[in-house]
Amino acid sequence: MLLKKNLRDxxxxxxxxxxxxxxxxxxxxxxxxxxxxxxxxxxxxxREALTQLQQSHIIKAVPNRGFIIAELDVxxxxxxxxxxxxxxxxxxxxxxxxEAHIVELKKQQEVxxxxxxxxxxxxxxxxxxxxxxxxxxxx
Numbered sequence: 001m002l003l004k005k006n007l008r009d010x011x012x013x014x015x016x017x018x019x020x021x022x023x024x025x026x027x028x029x030x031x032x033x034x035x036x037x038x039x040x041x042x043x044x045x046x047r048e049a050l051t052q053l054q055q056s057h058i059i060k061a062v063p064n065r066g067f068i069i070a071e072l073d074v075x076x077x078x079x080x081x082x083x084x085x086x087x088x089x090x091x092x093x094x095x096x097x098x099e100a101h102i103v104e105l106k107k108q109q110e111v112x113x114x115x116x117x118x119x120x121x122x123x124x125x126x127x128x129x130x131x132x133x134x135x136x137x138x139x
Contacts, residue, residue, distance in 0.1 A: 007045035012052055014039065017119050019058075019069060030059070030067045056126075088129065091136035105131055 018024040030050065036043045050067045053059045057080050060070040097105075108131055112124035 007041055008048040008052065011035075011039065011041065011045050011049035013119070013123055015049060015053060016058075016122055020119055024069050026069045026071050028069050029062075029065055030069070032066065088133055091133040094137075095133070095135035097135065101131070101135065 015024065015030070024030070032043045032046050032050075035046055039046070050059060050061075054061050054067065057076075058070060059067050062068055105128065108124065108128045112121060112128055115121040115124050
């Protein structure tokens with residue numbers, strides 16, 4: 001069972017873990033109701049996590065099918081990384097950072113550098129980028 005605090009992030013981490021271990025395969029549809037029963041949470045944090053993963057292009061929303069694990073070719077990946085990098089640069093250029101924000105970013109960078117497995121690195125990287133762009137007013 002998942003804790004009530006940060007359910008969206010816990011569900012997202014669970015889904016990422018399932019993808020890495022091969023329990024969720026490319027092209028497979030994610031059943032929200034079954035996942036909610038399995039994790040013993042409502043569908044709301046599941047939808048939020050799936051939307052976050054969709055925005056990261058890790059999964060795709062398919063009309064009348066729900067969410068599926070996305071297939072990504074090399075060209076798409078290169079385009080997405082370039083696009084995300086450009087958006088983050090714009091967000092950073094239009095943000096103000098306090099000393100506390102800098103300390104928070106440095107701590108998260110250490111978490112990333114000390115990650116011992118792929119899931120931990122992905123989670124640490126997502127959190128670093130969230131912290132990096134959180135001061136930008138346009139989500």
